[in-house]
Amino acid sequence: MRASLIQIAVDEGESVESRRRRVAALVRDQAGTDLVVLPELWTTGAFAYEAFGSEAEPLEGPTHEAMAKAASDAGVWLHAGSIPERAPQGTLYNTSLVFSPSGDLVASYRKIHRFGFDKGEAVLMGAGRDLVTVRLAETTLGLATCYDLRFPELFRGLVDAGAQTLVLPAGWPERRRAHWTLLAQARAVENQAFVLACGTAGTHAGVPQAGHSIVVDPWGEVLAEAGAGEEVLTVEFDPSRVGVTREQFPALKDRVLGLEPPRR
Numbered sequence: 001m002r003a004s005l006i007q008i009a010v011d012e013g014e015s016v017e018s019r020r021r022r023v024a025a026l027v028r029d030q031a032g033t034d035l036v037v038l039p040e041l042w043t044t045g046a047f048a049y050e051a052f053g054s055e056a057e058p059l060e061g062p063t064h065e066a067m068a069k070a071a072s073d074a075g076v077w078l079h080a081g082s083i084p085e086r087a088p089q090g091t092l093y094n095t096s097l098v099f100s101p102s103g104d105l106v107a108s109y110r111k112i113h114r115f116g117f118d119k120g121e122a123v124l125m126g127a128g129r130d131l132v133t134v135r136l137a138e139t140t141l142g143l144a145t146c147y148d149l150r151f152p153e154l155f156r157g158l159v160d161a162g163a164q165t166l167v168l169p170a171g172w173p174e175r176r177r178a179h180w181t182l183l184a185q186a187r188a189v190e191n192q193a194f195v196l197a198c199g200t201a202g203t204h205a206g207v208p209q210a211g212h213s214i215v216v217d218p219w220g221e222v223l224a225e226a227g228a229g230e231e232v233l234t235v236e237f238d239p240s241r242v243g244v245t246r247e248q249f250p251a252l253k254d255r256v257l258g259l260e261p262p263r264r
Contacts, residue, residue: 004233010203049205079167093128109143110129165194
């Protein structure tokens with residue numbers, strides 16, 4: 001497979017409408033790629049909390065429309081990162097959208113672990129509840145978002161649901177970039193899966209972003225890594241290596257905890 005991670009720079013001087021048009025053009029430029037991945041909350045910026053409410057949109061809102069058309073025009077599977085979604089009852093969610101090469105919305109994932117502790121996303125947005133996988137011809141994607149990376153049980157659940165390639169859009173802060181790389185490799189090794197982690201560049205509400213989008217193989221080897229600025233990181237990988245790795249080193253078969261209810 002050929003994957004392109006588009007590490008978008010979020011500039012506060014650029015309108016959301018302008019950024020949608022620019023990102024749609026970047027997606028169209030990836031024609032010939034199998035899978036394109038965008039970052040978390042690239043319409044607003046992951047730390048621009050004050051914009052979540054004003055820029056929130058329904059699931060099938062303007063970002064859905066623009067990204068569906070871009071995916072169809074390019075003929076690619078598109079993980080369109082995440083948007084601030086306003087659900088019909090009014091609750092906000094950090095929601096990822098996945099489109100098929102025909103432009104159909106095939107999956108959405110509401111972020112389960114909200115960042116911010118007692119402020120920001122943690123209090124402004126609702127929490128998702130469902131694990132989400134997407135079946136492609138070559139591999140099954142498992143969806144997670146940014147802060148989710150710190151919670152290994154989510155990824156183990158995705159693997160149990162059949163995931164072989166873990167896709168994670170993020171708006172990860174630069175000051176914790178070492179954790180970003182470490183955890184992406186850890187999630188790949190412990191789940192014997194590919195990890196495609198796409199971050200943002202630029203500065204969101206005064207918070208410098210880490211950039212350094214990364215692709216990791218099932219042995220934890222870094223196949224490709226971006227720099228700090230806006231760029232398109234393209235990599236070719238063989239999804240069949242997941243099955244081979246799990247067969248050659250069948251650690252997942254030796255699991256004990258979490259497989260059965262605890263004994264009383």
